[in-house]
Amino acid sequence: MSAQAIAFYILGALAIVCSALTIFSRMIFRSAIYLLFSLISIAGIYFLMEMDFIAALQIMVYVGGIVVLIIFSIFLTHRSGDKLPCALTKRSLIGGIIALSGLALSGWIILRNTFTATNKPAVDLSIRNIGRQMLDYQQHGYVYPFEIISFLILAALIGCIVIAVKDKKE
Amino acid sequence: MEQVPLAHMLILSTILFFIGIYGFFTRRNMITMLMSTELILNSVNINFVAFNRYLYPHQLEGIFFTLFIIAVAASEVSLAVAIIINIYRKFKTIDIEETDTMKY
């Protein structure tokens, strides 16, 4: 077993454990920190797959942006030291059944399926190449979805301001 | 990298996905539910990247979709945080069990 495989299994186990802790921890701040580690492990898996750009983006956006935002909102809505309430028995039971059955179903499908890779030569995964193809407006170009995403982000920006702004009365 | 089979990669993402689902079902706090959503999105990202890397190395589509998902997730989180803060102002709580006025 190569070092890469070992690293993958360690990172995968770390991601799963951290995710589980995120879900089960009753301290919300800790929960956020576990999420942070889980995301970092996933970024590590991207590195292993030689997807450097995605991995960097994962760390920049998720770890640097989203988790910070979440922690920020935790500070706004929680007093430190409060424990989260227990899950409802009914929900944890039914949710557990659904999640496990879904997991079993998906796992069964994945394991019994055989994947066949293409023989075509791999393309260059450099950021330059990715950027060129994304902003290409000819064949295989993604400039149109790119523009839409930029509109989406603009709308989200304005929406956040509109939603979060305080009424004058209050 | 080829020593790790694709199936293991997919199993990892599936486990993450259903952990996220379970968290979404059982967590009563909206922020932790948001975290579960992030886990779900990440597991999907892993799927896209893994398929792109293993099965279709001559293409970049998996990467693009991952990028778009990250962008959508970022805007989604910012909106969700705004909504959660607004709900907190109105209800003085962000417990999902108590903010159930949208019913019959």
Next chain:
Amino acid sequence: MNSDIYILLILLLPLLSFLFIGLSGRKLSTGMAVSVGCLTLITTLIFSIAVAFDYFFVKGSVGGVYAPQIVARFEWLRFSPGMSIDLGLIVDPISVMMLLVITCISTMVNIFSIGYMKGEERLKSYYAYLSLFTFSMLGLVLSINIFQMYIFWELVGISSFLLIGFFFNKPSAIAAAKKAFIVTRFADFGFLIGILILGTGAKTFDFLTLIDRLTHPGVALDSLTGSGFLGMSCLTWALILVFMGGAGKSAMFPLHIWLPDAMEGPTPVSALIHAATMVVAGVFLVARLFPIYSISAPEVLQGIAYIGSFTALFSALIACAQTDIKKVLAYSTISQIGFMMFALGVAGWGEGHDEGFTASMFHLFTHAFFKALLFLCAGSVIHAVHSNEMKDMGGLRKSMPITHITFLLACLAIAGIPPFSGFFSKEAILSAAAHGNPPVFYVGLFTSALTSFYMFRLYFSIFWSKPVDAHAHNHEKGQWAMNIPLILLAIGAVLAGLIPFGKYVSATGKAIELPIHVMFSVLPVCLGLGGILVAAFMYKKQNEIPQKVTKLLGNFYEAAYKKFFIDEIYLFLTHKVIFNLIGRPAAWFDRNVVDGMIQRTGSTSVNTSNAIKNLQSGKLQGYTMYFLGGVIVLVVLILIKFL
């Protein structure tokens, strides 16, 4: 001078007065309401005198025949090109006569009410109702169309209901109002069916066209007489049903039970509605359709004669035993309407046979005056004594001289003593009956003797009987509003008989002679005088004779006192038979089957929705669970299908 406008005004003024008084609310002062009501009616009285003058002496007579004139007409409801309901006004001898009677009595009653109802809190609504009644009664007599008549017929019923129940805090008044309404409503049901049969057969609702089509051979008459039901032709049935409506309003046996109870209303109302005007609507209806009855269905007319004479006798007997003075007058009214009915019934069509029609109308005319007068006098007495019972009265002749004299005059008139008005009309009726139907004549003769007996029993009980109380003050001083109508009506009651009635009102429109045969008149007049003497003997001084007579008659007196148990029979029929055998099972069926089905449908859907609505819990996690669970189930299904 255009009398058409006057006729329209006669009809509209009471309506406007009703709307004005009824809608003005609290802003209007009571005095204002009273003067508006009275002045409107005085105006209509003047107008109707003018119209009557114009019709009878200037315009109406064409070649010696009084023909009906249509004054106004417009199409209201069109069913088919040939058939529509028109609204309009008709002027002919009987409607003009009714105009005079209604406006005259109504005016008197309005003026009388100023004194009688003084201090009453709801005086404004009282006057509004009176105006409404006058309007609907005028509309009834002026209708050109049987359907229009039916509309006003019901309006009259409504205003009668409102006025009987005027003292609505008295349970007996409410019961009486309901009874009157239900009984007449029941009768009107027959009337409506009759109207519909006639309308279907004759293809018209118009009185003149209807009479024309149903008295001359033709398609309409054939279609109605050709088809039959239970052995009688449709025309007969229709006319019987129409008469049933008239019998309900005119309190013919066995639908008379509401009228005595209707005396719960204020006494002036009894005088107006339940003595002079509304109760003769049935007589008027039969008179309006008289050509059809007499030419096409004489057998129905004969039935009317028997019912009329039986009612006359029957209620006269009851009247002899009653102690409530208004009840006596009520039964007397029923009896007199019976006279009018059988007078119509014994009449026939054609020269020499239609004397009864004129006699009936004549009696209607004179009866309106003396019966209204009797009621108003009774009202005056009740106002003074504060009781309806005979035993609380007696010896009032000195304390109420005007009432005493006018009451005496009215009693003489109703007893048929010459030369008072009742004599002429009753003579005419009796002579018509003697020509037309001898058995009815004998019943009428006996009844008229009874009439004078019970009227003078009433008179002596009220004004004599007990010794005069020397210290009694005069009850009438300053009651000008109550005394003037009494005097005016007394003049009418005395003189109305002298009008040569046959010249103006007859079935064909041609003048006929109402002869007074001296030899024929001797018998009825002697019987009338005999009745008076018997009454005087028994009731002038307080003595033991009435008790002895009562004992002698025993059960018969008891039965008459209890009104021959008609009310009890009705109660038995309705409560025991109809309620138990039909009403309760129907109610059970309605409640448990009809309602039950609908309610079960409703409750089922409510329960189902209650069960389902819990799915819509507002819990986000619940929704996602359903969603994901559904997705998994679908995936499993697809896998089973394709793998």
